[in-house]
Amino acid sequence: MVTADGIGIGVLGCADIAARRTIPAILGAGMRLAAVASRSGDKARAFADRFGGVAIAGYRRLLERDDVDAVYIPLPIGMHEEWAAAALEAGKHVLVEKAATADPRAARRLVGLAAERGLLLMENFTFLQHSQHAEVGRLVAEGAIGRPRLFTGEFGFPLTDRSTIRHHPELGGGSLLDAGCYPVRAAQLFLGGSTNVLGSTLDIDECAQVDVAGSALLGDGNGMAAQCSFGFVHSYRNTYAIWGETGRIQLGWAFTPPATTRPVLRIERQDHVEERVLPADDQWVNTIRKFADLTTRPAEHEREHGQLVRQAALMEAVARCAR
Incomplete structure (x- = not known):
């Protein structure tokens, strides 16, 4: 073996x-x-x-x-x-x-x-293998922000070169599959297993016939929702946050931090704001x-196989709902 x-x-x-x-x-x-x-x-x-x-x-x-x-x-x-x-x-x-x-x-x-x-x-x-997400999960589980109510995730960047595969629909191009998959996948770290797509929008580039921006609203049936936004026609943004009943936790570089970067985790409560600098980690290795x-x-x-199928189902549901 x-x-x-x-x-x-x-x-x-x-x-x-x-x-x-x-x-x-x-x-x-x-x-x-x-x-x-x-x-x-x-x-x-x-x-x-x-x-x-x-x-x-x-x-x-x-x-x-x-x-x-x-x-x-x-x-x-x-x-x-x-x-x-x-x-x-x-x-x-x-x-x-x-x-x-x-x-x-x-x-x-x-x-x-x-x-x-x-x-x-x-x-x-x-990004799932970066230790910063385990730290967010630990804080949420310990009640640092009370019961979590809303996940918000954004991943977008300006993309002016139309010659790349991202602008070719026959190759699976478009911002949903390339960028939107990140916040949709991250939302599932915090939503329950019965996550569904409640609504979505996609902005289609009529020339390239691919989506260049979009948003999706997810819900888990237990009172928590997720707002996921993404696109190629944005200033750079790469973040997510969990908003709870007593506070909010945010990661400033959620999806693609370099291996040498020490991510910053921000905790906000009514009378308290704290920033923690977390250890650098190599998510690729x-x-x-x-x-x-x-x-x-x-x-x-x-477990890996089941998550792959669930992710594909959610991505297809986002696209279908937008249509």
């Missing part, structure tokens, strides 16, 4: 996020980068020269390798189902970049393939380590 430290990881696609974040995290976590594949042999060789591993021209050839135990998929969202399915059918564990899919049917199909083969399928929300560890713990796969 392959141990977590001995897992060979293959990267299916030479995307920018793989070069900037995931491959350095694979190496930083002490994992073995077995191979890197691209449709272009030259691009794969450039990645291999920089990071190591075997350069492969063609995604399917990477899946045929015996030294690849798991694959990371940073391909455009519109290609996730095809290649995650191919990897699972080839017997590989899969870490797929968010959003894994916005189609619950596709999510259930992929989870079914993984379960049948005893494999892990995990959606790559790295933490995610790779968790993924590798979970590949050796099949009894824990169901």
Whole structure:
């Protein structure tokens, strides 16, 4: 049996996020980068020269390798189902970049393939592995702001380059899948398990035919709601807050803090305002380590699989409600 430290990881696609974040995290976590594949042999060789591993021209050839135990998929969202399915059918564990899919049917199909083969399928929300969220959860559980009533999450940034995959609907572009998935996923840390979409809006760019901004209202049926806002036509914002009966907690850099950044957590009460500087943490390295560890713990796969399906269902419901 392959141990977590001995897992060979293959990267299916030479995307920018793989070069900037995931491959350095694979190496930083002490994992073995077995191979890197691209449709272009030259691009794969450039990645291999920089990071190591075997350069492969063609995604399917990477899946045929015996030294690849798991694959990371940073391909455009519109290609996730095809290649995650191919990897699972080839017997590989899969870490797929968010959003894994916005189609619950596709999510259930992929989870079914993984379960049948005893494999892990995990959606790559790295922010979940940053310790700042556990600190927020601890404070809420201890009653620091009383009973929580409202989650608000915002993730948006200006995006003027229309040539990227974010503006191509056939590749799964749009702000909901690229940015909106973050606050929607974060809201589920605090809402109950019966979270539903109560309302949503999407601003469609008529030229590109993708959504460039939007908002969603979620509820859990137990008196707590979540307001999630996102987009490509905003000044930069990357935050969430929990508003309770006696106070409010806010994270100023909730989703993408660099590994060297010490996040600031703000607690507000009627007669008290406090800012706590939290420890720096590397959510990318933490995610790779968790993924590798979970590949050796099949009894824990169901939780990851269930969350992937729930997230896809909520994302599809946001889009459907807006339509």
